[in-house]
Amino acid sequence: MPEWRPRPLVVEVDLAHGGRWTSLRTPEREWLWHHPDPAVAAARAAVAPGAAFVDAGGVEECLPTVRGEPDHGAVWSRPWSDAGVVADGFRLDRRIGGDGEITVDYTITGPPREPVVHAVHALLDVSPAARLDAPGARTAHLLDQGAVVRWPSGLDRLGPDDGTAVAAVLPGCAVATVVDGPDALALTWRAPSCSLLLWRNLRGWPDGAPYRSIGVEPMIGSAATLADPGAGEPARLDAEGVLRWQLRVRAWRWSGPGRPSDSVGPGSHGGECDDRGSDPSWRRTP
Numbered sequence: 001m002p003e004w005r006p007r008p009l010v011v012e013v014d015l016a017h018g019g020r021w022t023s024l025r026t027p028e029r030e031w032l033w034h035h036p037d038p039a040v041a042a043a044r045a046a047v048a049p050g051a052a053f054v055d056a057g058g059v060e061e062c063l064p065t066v067r068g069e070p071d072h073g074a075v076w077s078r079p080w081s082d083a084g085v086v087a088d089g090f091r092l093d094r095r096i097g098g099d100g101e102i103t104v105d106y107t108i109t110g111p112p113r114e115p116v117v118h119a120v121h122a123l124l125d126v127s128p129a130a131r132l133d134a135p136g137a138r139t140a141h142l143l144d145q146g147a148v149v150r151w152p153s154g155l156d157r158l159g160p161d162d163g164t165a166v167a168a169v170l171p172g173c174a175v176a177t178v179v180d181g182p183d184a185l186a187l188t189w190r191a192p193s194c195s196l197l198l199w200r201n202l203r204g205w206p207d208g209a210p211y212r213s214i215g216v217e218p219m220i221g222s223a224a225t226l227a228d229p230g231a232g233e234p235a236r237l238d239a240e241g242v243l244r245w246q247l248r249v250r251a252w253r254w255s256g257p258g259r260p261s262d263s264v265g266p267g268s269h270g271g272e273c274d275d276r277g278s279d280p281s282w283r284r285t286p
Contacts, residue, residue, distance in 0.1 A: 002256030004184065004266035008100040009251045017045060018076040019085060019094065021059030021122070024102070026251045031185055033057045033125035033213055047077045049087070055213070060121040063092050063108065066197065066217075067143070068225035072121065090116060102249040112241040115226055115234035119197050119219040120247060122187075126214055128159025130180035134196060136271065137170040141232060143224060155200060158214050165204030169232055170196040171222040174271025178216055182254040187218055188271040191245035193235045195222040195273075218247055 012023040024031045034057035035041065044056035053072040062073040064087075070077075074087035084093035090110040097103050108116060137151040144167060149155075155168060158178070173196040177186040199215030220243070222232030237243045252266040 002254065002258050002260075004252040004260065005255045006100065007183075007251040007253050009098075009102050009249060011096060011102050011249075013096070015080040015082065017047070018078060019061050019080040020076070024059070024122075024249070026183075026253070028253060029183060031124055031251070032059065033123040035211075035213075049074070049077050051077050055123075057123045057213070059123070061092065061094070061118070062121045062217075063116065063118040064088055064090050064110075065117045065226050066119045066121070066219070066224045068227045073117075073119075076121075089114075092118070098248075101251075102247075104247040104249070106245050106247070108237065108243045110237055110241055112237060112239050114237050114241070115221075116237060116243065117219065117221055117223060117226060117234050118245075119217045119224070121197075121215060121217050123199075124178060124185070124214050124216055126158055126178060126180045128161060130158040130178055130214070132156045132158060132198070132216065133177040133179060134170055134173050134175065136175050136273070137173045137196065140168040140170055140198070141222075143167040143169065155198065158200065159202060161202040161212055163202065163204050163210070165201040165210075166198070167224075168198045168200070169219070169222055169224060170198065171232060172273055174218075174273040176216055176218070177266065179260065182260070184252040184254075184260075184266050186250045186252065186266055187216065187247065188250075189218045189245060189247045190272040191220045191235070192243065193221050193233070193273065194245070194271075195219050195232070197224060220245055 007026040014020045014022050044054040060076040063075050075085045093107040095105040140151045174194050175188050197217040197219045201213045203210040203212050221235035223234045254260045
């Protein structure tokens, strides 16, 4: 009987260059996109704290902001220790584990009640036929247009390339599955306040030399910048100056004849977003 079957995932990171995820793969495919220009890869390897963002691909950890200053945050350009990194008054600790699936535990520490943005800036290598399933999303805040639309309004289609580029925040979203032919990548996260940041660049950016890049980015809070949160709100550290959250990444492959359903993907459960200010026990788990 045709069904979605789990596939083992392997992750590789580069601690010397911002803790960047350089590979996320199953036996069948690599899921992370990397910029095809070797000069961009070389520029990424040469960055120092305070450098302009280099869009080399992979997964960048963006804290304490995504947009604004510093662009894509302050931790992506710094060397990490095994435990994490310190920048702009915050410490980010990351623990990656799991067997076959990936579980990432994050701990952010800093001044009590301080606002913070943290996004897992994942750029995925997917075909123009790929789609995004975000069952918890109801609206999408279009960051550059200053508009709010109902989800999906066509944004769930990750192609074909049409010369557009859209950045959108899906507030309250804690589950996202990308289905690309027979393969699917499911991301679920548990956080006290959460959303999904979608970067849908279908060769619409940058001006003069556009390329294709798809960002599916779990995020805490619903603001992409601290300076101008717009329609969203940043997350905040608790009274002790701590915020913990967890990301789970799973891969699946369609088994058997036929095609997977166009409306149903695997991994559509397991996220938890608490925007009501409660303190579930998992937030205190070390």
